[in-house]
Amino acid sequence: MNKLAKIIEQLEEEDLLKIRRDLLAGNIDRLIEKRLREAKTGLSDKFCPVCNGPITNESFILEFGSKHLRRKAHFDASDCLEYFVSTRLRERKNQTS
Numbered sequence: 001m002n003k004l005a006k007i008i009e010q011l012e013e014e015d016l017l018k019i020r021r022d023l024l025a026g027n028i029d030r031l032i033e034k035r036l037r038e039a040k041t042g043l044s045d046k047f048c049p050v051c052n053g054p055i056t057n058e059s060f061i062l063e064f065g066s067k068h069l070r071r072k073a074h075f076d077a078s079d080c081l082e083y084f085v086s087t088r089l090r091e092r093k094n095q096t097s
């Protein structure tokens with residue numbers, strides 16, 4: 001909580017009001033959920049999930065998943081994207097069917 005308290009201390013009144021509104025609307029909850037879900041799936045926008053290479057500005061982005069649970073995977077090269085699609089997405093499909 002110390003980390004959050006420090007961040008809050010540094011915020012302007014205007015931002016605090018916005019955050020409180022988001023908090024009451026449940027947006028913060030959703031944001032945290034989203035981050036945790038991303039952590040769970042191992043998907044990051046900084047590293048390629050296939051080769052662990054760093055993602056540069058010229059990355060390949062794949063968006064997939066259901067309408068309410070969109071996921072984005074970033075790849076450093078097209079062959080990594082291809083590998084991901086042909087292996088991990090296929091595994092996922094097999095698990096749910």
Ligand SMILES: [Zn+2]
Binds near residue numbers: 048049050052053075
């Ligand atoms: Zn890669």
